Amino acid sequence: EIVLTQSPGTLSLSPGERATLSCRASQSINSNYLVWYQQKRGQAPRLLIYGASNRAPGIPDRFSGSGSGTDFSLTISRLEPEDFAVYYCQQYGSSPPYTFGQGTNLEIK
Amino acid sequence: EVQLVESGGDLVQPGRSLRLSCIGSGFTFGDYSLSWFRQAPGKGLQWVGFIRSRASGGTTPDAASVTGRFTISRDDSKGIAYLQMNSLKTEDTAVYYCTRGLLFAELWGQGTLVTVSS
Numbered sequence: 329e330i331v332l333t334q335s336p337g338t339l340s341l342s343p344g345e346r347a348t349l350s351c352r353a354s355q356s357i358n359s360n361y362l363v364w365y366q367q368k369r370g371q372a373p374r375l376l377i378y379g380a381s382n383r384a385p386g387i388p389d390r391f392s393g394s395g396s397g398t399d400f401s402l403t404i405s406r407l408e409p410e411d412f413a414v415y416y417c418q419q420y421g422s423s424p425p426y427t428f429g430q431g432t433n434l435e436i437k
Numbered sequence: 438e439v440q441l442v443e444s445g446g447d448l449v450q451p452g453r454s455l456r457l458s459c460i461g462s463g464f465t466f467g468d469y470s471l472s473w474f475r476q477a478p479g480k481g482l483q484w485v486g487f488i489r490s491r492a493s494g495g496t497t498p499d500a501a502s503v504t505g506r507f508t509i510s511r512d513d514s515k516g517i518a519y520l521q522m523n524s525l526k527t528e529d530t531a532v533y534y535c536t537r538g539l540l541f542a543e544l545w546g547q548g549t550l551v552t553v554s555s
Contacts, residue, residue, distance in 0.1 A: 363541040365482070372534055372545040373482065384543065416482055420540035426484040 330354055330419050334429035340437040347404040349432045351417035356397045361421030364393055364402045367431075368413045376415075377402060404434075412436050439463035439544065443535045446549030449525055457520040457549055459535030467491060467513035470539035473520050475531035476548075483531075487539055488518065525553045 331354040341347055351362065360380035365373040375384040377393035380400055390405040404411055417429040445457040459471065472487035488509040506525075511518040518535060530553045536542030 361540065365542070367482075372547055373542070374545065375541065375543050378541055378543075418482070418484075418541060424484070424486075426540060428482045428484070431481050 329425060330357065330422055330427055332417055332419060332427055332429035334415075334417060334432045336432060337430070338433045338435060340435050341407055342437045343407050343409055345407050347402075347407055347411075347434060349402040349415055349434070351395075351400045351402070351429050353398040353400075353419060357400075357419050358421035360396050360400075361419060362393075362395070362400050363418050363420070365416045365418065366411075366413050367416065373416065407434075409436075441535045441537060441544060441546035443533065443546045443549040446533065446551045448552045448554065450555050451525060451527055451553055453525055453553075454521070454523045455525060455551060456522070457533055457535075457551070459518040459520075459546060461516050461518070461537070464537075466516040469537050471509075471511065471518045472536045472538055472542060473509060474534045474536060474542065475529075476534070477528075477531045480531075485520070485533070489539060493539070522551070525551075527553050529553050 333352045335350045362380045364377040366376050367373040376387050376391050380395055381393045392403050395401050412434050414431045414433050416431045420426045440462055442460050449455050470489045473485040475483050475485050486509050488511050506523050508521040532548040532550050534548045535546040537544040
């Protein structure tokens with residue numbers, strides 16, 4: 329089972345700043361099969377990025393994903409008030425179970 | 438509107454069974470594989486299992502944590518997927534989400550809460 333470790337656990341930033349979230353895997357993820365989700369309080373998650381770097385339909389271009397192998401990141405170029413939420417990475421590059429990171433809480437500073 | 442709506446969540450005693458339903462609308466239900474995820478209160482997300490579309494074989498590998506107790510099925514004629522949960526444990530307490538997609542969730546339902554407690 330692939331273990332995903334997200335860092336930092338909590339990130340405190342102000343609107344307009346740049347956010348970089350990290351997701352590290354315990355072993356290389358096949359074909360960069362990694363996604364990022366955003367979850368706001370009391371809501372279901374929403375798909376942001378798939379295949380490590382492809383934005384899902386309707387996702388603003390301030391969100392970008394990058395990385396390969398074991399190291400991946402999600403960058404939000406200029407934070408908007410609605411971007412403050414919890415972000416999860418998930419891998420689907422190996423046999424089930426498809427595991428998640430523990431999440432990064434992006435909070436307003 | 439394209440959406441998934443779960444139902445069936447409830448308070449149940451340990452050892453009992455529960456069946457969750459997921460109704461899809463706004464899209465051709467039978468063309469898509471479906472997955473279930475769950476989230477324990479205040480915790481992160483966990484993959485539960487998936488069921489492929491009929492065109493992809495309709496097979497159901499389950500997550501290791503619930504193998505043998507949970508079964509996923511679907512009735513494409515009704516646009517409904519099911520998560521049958523047997524021998525429930527307190528650690529199964531969570532919001533259960535139905536999602537569209539085989540390997541990752543491109544569309545999420547709003548979730549239904551299952552509480553396992555005596």
